[in-house]
Amino acid sequence: MNTSELNRFIVVLIYGSLVLLSLLKLSNPLRVNRKANFWFGIFLFLWSSFWLDEVLTLVNSAPVEVHSIISVQMIQFLTPIMFYFSVLFYTNPAFKFKISDLKYLILPVVFWINILLQRFGGFDDHTVFNFVFIGLILVQALFYTGLSYFTIRKHKKRIQQFSANTEGINLNWLEYITVIIFIINIAYIVYNLSYDSTALNFFINGAFLLVIYFVGYYSLKQKEIYPLEEKQRDELISIDEDPEREEVKKKLLPDEELLKIKSQLEEIMDKQKPYLDSELNLIRLSELLSISTHHLSYVINTGFKKNFFQYVNEYRIEYAKKLLKDPQSKLSILGIAYESGFNSKTSFNTTFKKLTDQTPSEYKNGSGL
Numbered sequence: 001m002n003t004s005e006l007n008r009f010i011v012v013l014i015y016g017s018l019v020l021l022s023l024l025k026l027s028n029p030l031r032v033n034r035k036a037n038f039w040f041g042i043f044l045f046l047w048s049s050f051w052l053d054e055v056l057t058l059v060n061s062a063p064v065e066v067h068s069i070i071s072v073q074m075i076q077f078l079t080p081i082m083f084y085f086s087v088l089f090y091t092n093p094a095f096k097f098k099i100s101d102l103k104y105l106i107l108p109v110v111f112w113i114n115i116l117l118q119r120f121g122g123f124d125d126h127t128v129f130n131f132v133f134i135g136l137i138l139v140q141a142l143f144y145t146g147l148s149y150f151t152i153r154k155h156k157k158r159i160q161q162f163s164a165n166t167e168g169i170n171l172n173w174l175e176y177i178t179v180i181i182f183i184i185n186i187a188y189i190v191y192n193l194s195y196d197s198t199a200l201n202f203f204i205n206g207a208f209l210l211v212i213y214f215v216g217y218y219s220l221k222q223k224e225i226y227p228l229e230e231k232q233r234d235e236l237i238s239i240d241e242d243p244e245r246e247e248v249k250k251k252l253l254p255d256e257e258l259l260k261i262k263s264q265l266e267e268i269m270d271k272q273k274p275y276l277d278s279e280l281n282l283i284r285l286s287e288l289l290s291i292s293t294h295h296l297s298y299v300i301n302t303g304f305k306k307n308f309f310q311y312v313n314e315y316r317i318e319y320a321k322k323l324l325k326d327p328q329s330k331l332s333i334l335g336i337a338y339e340s341g342f343n344s345k346t347s348f349n350t351t352f353k354k355l356t357d358q359t360p361s362e363y364k365n366g367s368g369l
Contacts, residue, residue: 007202011054014209018048021216032224036089040219043082046075070115077111077137080144083181087148090171091155093226094237107143111136138186145182149175159225160309161239161297162282164275164316165343169225173218180211232283235293239282252298261296262303264289275315278343282308316341317355320348324364333360 025041028034049072081104088095114132152175159166187204226233253261268288274280285308286296300311320340323329331339337348337360352360 003202007205008054008058010202010205010209011051012058014205014212015048015051015055017209017212017216018044018051021212021219022048025219033090033093033222035093035095036086037219038086039082039089040086043079043086044215046079046082049076070119073115074108074112077108077140080140080181081108083178084144084148084151087151087174087178090174090222090225091151091158092237094230094234107136107140111140141182141186145178148178152178158237158239160307161301162236162293162308164280164309164312164341165278165347166309167344167347168223171222171225173214173222177211177215180214184208184211227283232293236282239294239297252295258299258303261289261291261299265296265299269315273315273319275312276319276339276341278338278341280312280341285312312341313351314355317352320352320360321356321363324360333364336360 022041022044025037025044028037028041084104111133114136118133152171156166156170156175159169163169184207226236265285268285269275272288274285274288277284282293282296286293289296297308300306300308304311306314317340320336323331323336323339329336333348334345337345340348342348342351349359352358352363356363358366
């Protein structure tokens with residue numbers, strides 16, 4: 001099999017994988033992150049259309065140029081917007097579109113006007129329109145991947161306000177995808193400016209296929225991020241990702257009440273050790289104290305100057321240090337991680353290193369003893 005034949009095979013895999021994956025996300029058999037998966041499925045389907053020309057050429061000896069059809073171009077331009085919408089719903093399943101969100105159509109409308117003027121405006125020189133065409137694609141790629149990236153970064157700060165184990169809900173894979181998609185968009189534009197735009201070469205298609213498999217694996221693995229119960233979900237989403245800014249905005253509790261709850265919280269953490277539960281979150285801890293999640297978050301942020309993630313994991317690390325020092329303990333590092341409330345060795349090592357400047361193994365065998 002020569003390079004050309006292998007490239008055609010890869011094109012079929014790319015198109016088939018994207019279409020299949022889009023159908024899986026749209027059907028969403030596990031019923032998780034419903035709105036996010038709906039928009040992500042549309043994004044994947046639109047993304048697959050960029051290989052439709054090559055796929056159709058394989059079954060038709062005559063060159064096929066679906067991408068030159070105006071309606072197809074207009075729909076394809078919405079691809080990065082669909083990706084951004086999926087990010088919005090992954091990070092905030094309670095998000096609702098408003099009239100002000102029509103701003104997302106500004107770039108598509110400008111793009112559509114450019115296409116219509118180019119096709120039906122009666123202009124002989126299309127050079128200017130081609131530059132505008134490519135420029136709009138580049139601007140949209142920059143704008144929506146950048147917007148998606150910063151939306152995910154805000155999400156990662158917010159979840160530390162209510163979850164002590166953020167693995168599986170931090171959307172790391174989606175953050176990586178935004179960066180990769182940005183690079184791919186740039187590469188695609190540069191390639192189209194330099195080479196024949198009707199056929200991507202073997203190396204670029206190979207890279208696309210690897211990215212698509214990465215997307216498929218992690219997107220299907222993504223579990224529900226927020227509680228399904230609407231009231232709890234809305235409470236957690238409404239918690240500000242920046243505790244200092246929230247403290248400046250309003251004082252939720254008088255100082256006396258704050259100190260009382262702070263004392264009760266310390267007592268519960270010392271005696272009941274709820275931090276050993278790997279599924280502990282702000283809701284569960286607030287139920288132990290019989291206070292609202294907002295009040296508990298405020299007490300942790302204001303009274304301890306920490307977010308929930310930091311507060312709970314400091315207790316876990318102190319507990320793990322005792323186990324690591326215990327000469328009678330027969331637990332492995334992984335066993336100590338689970339025993340201390342962590343749900344993976346990776347998160348345990350990362351948190352331990354951040355708080356002690358040592359790995360668990362270094363602490364056990366070195367100066368920490």
